[in-house]
Amino acid sequence: MGKNRDGGGKDDEIIRASDDLLTSLSKDPSIMQSIYALLPNQEKLQGARDRHRSLFHQVVDGAHDKEAELEAARNDLIAQMSLVNGMANLTGKHDPTIPQKLGLVHQTAGKRPSAAGLSVPENFRMAYDGRSIIVRGSAVKGARSYEIWVCESDPLTEASWRHHATSGKINRIEITGLTPGRLYYFRIRAVGASDTGPWSNFISMMAI
Known part of the structure; x- marks a missing residue:
């Protein structure tokens, strides 16, 4: 089977991949529940931010024994933020205002030249x-x-x-x-x- 006219993947490969995915999910419905449980929300993000900020101030005030906890809290906050940003960019294909509202679109691809005259690659x-x-x-x-x-x-x-x-x-x-x-x-x-x-x-x- 050939490629789609829009240059997408081969249909037969996509069908096989989706069949495999659905078969796995049917065998173990808890997989989706686990995925949903790991997805970020505002409450989780707020909690990660508060924990990181609290530990940061404790370490700054001299509690150097908490540096390992601070590193773990920092990584957790970064992970939560990255997941939210990633989800926003994915949904941005259907609603471009979502990543825009979160400030994830910093520049518009277009003919803005650099000092040497090079522009941003269009249609990326x-x-x-x-x-x-x-x-x-x-x-x-x-x-x-x-x-x-x-x-x-x-x-x-x-x-x-x-x-x-x-x-x-x-x-x-x-x-x-x-x-x-x-x-x-x-x-x-x-x-x-x-x-x-x-x-x-x-x-x-x-x-x-």
Whole structure:
């Protein structure tokens, strides 16, 4: 069976994957209950924030024996925030106002040039092709290559991002080396002879 006209994954592979998923869920309905129990909500986020803030002030005041607890609380808060942000970006495909209201859209992909004249890659998008993630976009005038950066935690923290791939073309970039079942954030920028262009908006995708 061929690919869909919109460049999506093969239908037979998608059907098999969905059948496997539904079979597993039918055998053990508690899986969905466990997933729902782990999903963040405002109460959980508030609790994680309060615990982190309390431990932070205790350590600042000299309670160095609580530094391990502070690190655990920090990681828990980051995880809660990342889940909320990831869910917001996923639902943003159906309601773009959701990530906008949370301040997750920091710039609009368009023709905003950098000092060297490079612009943000337009039409930055990602889709599954079977079990692979394919990146596509519109070529940028003056670009010699394109950098894909990935983030596995808080996409609003610059230190969370790392370089993942460089490609000389932007019409089809295959993303490999991801952990199945993990949520990732991606962004792209054009690279010229002596400068780099501005970042695109980030997109979240779950690896399969």
